[in-house]
Amino acid sequence: MATRGGFTVSAEDPRPGAKYGSDLSAGASRRKRDDLVSKELFLDVLGATATKREARTYLSRFRSEKPKKPQPILKETRKDDVGVNLGNLYLPIRAVDQSPVFEQGPRKAQYVDQTSGPLHTALIKIRDTRAIEDSTLQAVGLTLVQLSRLGMGSVVIVDCEKDLPTNDPNVRKLVVEQADRVAAAIDEHGGQGARRLDNVLITSDVGEGLRSSIKIRSGTAVTNRNLILHPLRKGKIPVVVPVAFNSTTQTLVHVPADEAVLALTRDFAGLRPGLLSEGSPQAVAEKVKAMQKEISLDRIILLDPLGGIPALDKHDQSHIFINLEQEYDTIKSELSSLSWGGSEQDEPGTGSLRSKNTSSAFTSGNPISDFWELGSSFGDGANCETSAIPHKISAQAKVHLQNLELLRDTLAILPPSSSGLLTTPQKAANSDRSSRDSFPAPDVGTRRQRNPLIHNLLTDKPVFSSSLPPGRTQQPTTPQDQTNFINPATFFKRGMPISIIPNPRTHPWQAPTPSNPSVSLSDPRIDLPRLIHLIEDSFNRRLDVSHYLSRIENRIAGIIIAGEYEGGALLTWESPPHNPSIMVPYLDKFAVLKRSQGAGGVADIVFKAMVRTCFPEGVCWRSRRDNPVNKWYFERARGTWKIPESNWTMFWTTEGVQAGEGKGVFGDYESVCRGVVPSWADDKGVVD
Numbered sequence: 001m002a003t004r005g006g007f008t009v010s011a012e013d014p015r016p017g018a019k020y021g022s023d024l025s026a027g028a029s030r031r032k033r034d035d036l037v038s039k040e041l042f043l044d045v046l047g048a049t050a051t052k053r054e055a056r057t058y059l060s061r062f063r064s065e066k067p068k069k070p071q072p073i074l075k076e077t078r079k080d081d082v083g084v085n086l087g088n089l090y091l092p093i094r095a096v097d098q099s100p101v102f103e104q105g106p107r108k109a110q111y112v113d114q115t116s117g118p119l120h121t122a123l124i125k126i127r128d129t130r131a132i133e134d135s136t137l138q139a140v141g142l143t144l145v146q147l148s149r150l151g152m153g154s155v156v157i158v159d160c161e162k163d164l165p166t167n168d169p170n171v172r173k174l175v176v177e178q179a180d181r182v183a184a185a186i187d188e189h190g191g192q193g194a195r196r197l198d199n200v201l202i203t204s205d206v207g208e209g210l211r212s213s214i215k216i217r218s219g220t221a222v223t224n225r226n227l228i229l230h231p232l233r234k235g236k237i238p239v240v241v242p243v244a245f246n247s248t249t250q251t252l253v254h255v256p257a258d259e260a261v262l263a264l265t266r267d268f269a270g271l272r273p274g275l276l277s278e279g280s281p282q283a284v285a286e287k288v289k290a291m292q293k294e295i296s297l298d299r300i301i302l303l304d305p306l307g308g309i310p311a312l313d314k315h316d317q318s319h320i321f322i323n324l325e326q327e328y329d330t331i332k333s334e335l336s337s338l339s340w341g342g343s344e345q346d347e348p349g350t351g352s353l354r355s356k357n358t359s360s361a362f363t364s365g366n367p368i369s370d371f372w373e374l375g376s377s378f379g380d381g382a383n384c385e386t387s388a389i390p391h392k393i394s395a396q397a398k399v400h401l402q403n404l405e406l407l408r409d410t411l412a413i414l415p416p417s418s419s420g421l422l423t424t425p426q427k428a429a430n431s432d433r434s435s436r437d438s439f440p441a442p443d444v445g446t447r448r449q450r451n452p453l454i455h456n457l458l459t460d461k462p463v464f465s466s467s468l469p470p471g472r473t474q475q476p477t478t479p480q481d482q483t484n485f486i487n488p489a490t491f492f493k494r495g496m497p498i499s500i501i502p503n504p505r506t507h508p509w510q511a512p513t514p515s516n517p518s519v520s521l522s523d524p525r526i527d528l529p530r531l532i533h534l535i536e537d538s539f540n541r542r543l544d545v546s547h548y549l550s551r552i553e554n555r556i557a558g559i560i561i562a563g564e565y566e567g568g569a570l571l572t573w574e575s576p577p578h579n580p581s582i583m584v585p586y587l588d589k590f591a592v593l594k595r596s597q598g599a600g601g602v603a604d605i606v607f608k609a610m611v612r613t614c615f616p617e618g619v620c621w622r623s624r625r626d627n628p629v630n631k632w633y634f635e636r637a638r639g640t641w642k643i644p645e646s647n648w649t650m651f652w653t654t655e656g657v658q659a660g661e662g663k664g665v666f667g668d669y670e671s672v673c674r675g676v677v678p679s680w681a682d683d684k685g686v687v688d
Contacts (some may be wrong), residue, residue: 003151011623029219048661080380100536118292119232120152121412122266122299122457125261129178131305132425134185134268139183139429140303143453144237144241148191152298152457153232155264156182156194156239159257171254172243179241200227201244201263203255220244220259221621222267229294240264258406265410267299300410301453302403302490306492307398307424312337318488321466323495323605324408334477335401411494419460420492423452446450462491467607467636469653493601498561498609501525509558509614511573511583518573518686519556530565541680548679557585560609567592567602569610571619576671607636611653618654622673623647641666643674 124144129137144154147169158179160171179196186194204219222228223245231238242260246253266272270288308318312334322331339554425430430451434493450464502509503517512518520529536543555572562568573583610619618638623630624647634640637651641659650673657665 010219016512021617023072024474027590028188084271109111118294118296119229120296120298121232122147122152122154122301122302123157123261123264123268124154124296124301125157125159125257126182126425127257127304128305129158130160130174131322134181134431136425137181137185140425141182142188142189142429143451144186145189146189146454147457148235148237150457153235154237155228156186156237157242157260158182158239159242168254172241172252175243175254179239183237183239186237186239192237194237195231196241197227197231197238198241198243199223199245200240200254201242201260202247203253203259204247219273220255220263221273222263224569225267225291225294228264240620258402261406262409265297265300265413267291268295269413271413277659297414298408298418299456300418301428302407302413302420302422303425303428304399304403304422305424306396307427308422319466319490320464320488321462321491321604322492323601324411324500325495326605328408330406332401335397335404336413377423391573394539394631407492411492414494416494418494419456419487421452421456422492423489427451428453456489456491461601461643463489463603465635466491466601467604467611468636469611469636491510491601495605496566496602498605499525499559499561499670500609500614501559501561504558504613506522509571511557511587512554521552521556525564526559529569531559531561531568534565534568534593535570535589535591537593538597539680542595542682544679544681546678551679552588552678558614560606560614562602562606565593566596569606571610571614573678574672576668577675578671579668582668585615585619586672586676587619588676590621603632611636615653618652618657620650620652620654620669620673622648622650622676641670643670646674648673 104317126132126140132140136252144156147154149299158175160178176196176198179198183194200222202221202223228238228240240260242255242257243252244255244260245251269483272291272292288636308320309322309331311317311319319327319331321402324329403422407422411418411420428451455461455463501523510516521531532543532545552570552572555574557571559571560569570588572588574585574586575582576584589604590606592602592606621633622643623633627640627649630649631650633649637649638653638655639657639659641651642648650670652669654665657669659666
């Protein structure tokens with residue numbers, strides 16, 4: 001820079017037009033970058049392979065209300081209605097309002113936001129950002145920009161590390177630096193960019209509790225939601241620094257990122273601290289409703305290097321879908337069961353890892369499994385540093401528990417339509433092009449989507465169905481695949497309770513005997529009118545109730561009900577005509593209300609309960625050959641058979657049954673599926 005005649009002149013390039021040329025080059029670079037982002041988005045959306053039903057659901061929620069084109073603000077002409085024509089007395093002075101103004105470049109009009117409907121938003125927490133490589137972080141930024149283009153804004157919270165000191169200035173400097181890294185990664189891919197926010201939280205030493213069972217860890221709250229909503233309305237991505245002003249000590253302190261997530265969730269849900277004391281219940285309800293109309297928090301997304309929640313059962317390497325209403329306590333207990341079996345007096349190399357199920361699939365293919373196997377080899381004199389192993393195991397299990405608890409607490413506040421997603425930054429960074437060869441294609445699968453965030457936005461489902469049988473997902477099954485495997489994404493819903501009658505844990509589903517009679521539909525635990533409505537609504541046919549009840553009398557093995565009769569299954573014991581002494585478990589009715597079909601995971605919840613809890617050894621059923629649900633059945637059955645000289649396709653989940661044997665278990669299944677008499681009251685001319 002040089003000073004000439006009191007003016008500062010740039011000495012970067014003395015050539016005429018150099019600055020103009022560089023501006024053109026920068027513009028072309030931006031256009032090229034935007035074209036690349038659009039291409040990647042197109043590939044990812046194609047890779048999602050959403051069904052027509054899922055596409056309609058997405059469009060109805062995220063594209064139903066197109067934002068109006070912003071209009072310039074026009075200053076209103078003031079004419080007081082006093083019965084006298086005041087002419088131009090109150091019009092703006094033209095000489096001032098319309099006089100030329102020295103401006104280089106086109107003049108920017110002032111705009112008012114006229115976007116209709118709430119802001120659809122995802123709250124995203126990125127854990128351990130310091131360990132994430134710049135290339136991965138930039139790819140995550142690309143995914144967030146893509147989400148914004150698809151109609152889902154993002155609010156990002158940076159989580160550097162657990163248990164950091166609260167009042168250390170160096171800690172605050174660290175989290176600000178990491179927030180700047182995330183913002184820069186987002187800015188790299190065009191769009192409206194990101195904005196770092198470090199003044200949106202307030203905390204106090206005395207937490208304010210809210211009635212109900214919502215877990216409130218402290219008094220952390222949002223100071224002014226407009227600090228977040230304003231950049232969201234402009235299409236920007238706020239990056240929130242977990243730093244809050246302590247109203248008690250009058251200082252800035254670092255707060256745990258989980259508390260920041262809870263504080264933002266409560267605010268977006270309209271649960272502002274102290275709101276209950278602001279007027280009458282009706283006035284409070286109106287305020288909450290008005291706040292909820294501003295923003296819709298549709299997703300809670302946690303990007304964690306450990307990935308999804310590991311499973312301790314024999315079916316999965318990890319949990320694919322967690323119905324929190326039903327499974328939270330069980331999964332929490334399983335994760336808490338991980339412990340170090342050695343005592344304090346044990347010498348290094350003599351301890352062992354213990355769990356309620358040490359032979360489960362959890363011992364292979366999970367991030368903790370390497371330490372698990374090391375622990376099991378200590379007694380053989382393995383030469384390794386065992387002192388660090390129990391710490392690593394407990395630390396990882398603790399992180400999984402914290403993630404599970406955070407998603408439970410946040411989704412408990414939000415509407416049932418909201419969902420949660422837990423995956424790794426690497427998975428969130430994947431695009432269709434970059435990961436095309438990451439996994440071989442499975443034999444059968446419901447979806448092949450490379451980016452779980454894009455897939456989840458378009459479908460509101462996990463990448464793989466949780467009711468698929470083992471081996472039909474892309475989870476590794478060989479030691480070579482398990483070497484570098486990290487738990488894939490886990491999808492969360494607040495979900496619905498599952499009622500299983502009788503309870504298999506106390507009364508296993510067994511063939512009826514004089515001492516063990518079958519379930520009766522007159523059982524007070526069963527709402528027969530609602531069950532009949534569920535069947536008729538799902539099949540879109542009227543049931544011949546008297547015929548049906550008489551046919552299944554003394555044959556009912558059990559009933560599975562999801563939520564308030566949103567879905568269910570009725571299973572019976574059937575005998576093949578050639579051998580009445582044999583009782584075959586048969587899925588007589590599998591039904592989901594029309595409004596719940598294709599969304600919410602109701603069908604997966606019911607099917608998984610049937611094949612993993614009620615009849616883990618196998619069950620058979622039939623479906624008409626032209627039934628559109630058959631594709632869903634094909635993916636979940638271990639075998640199928642088109643029954644000759646009939647309109648039925650037979651399915652079974654029993655291992656070792658070979659189609660076409662004509663005898664044994666297969667013969668019994670075919671005989672039962674061929675012989676069951678339908679019980680429909682309407683005659684649709686369907687040939688069975």
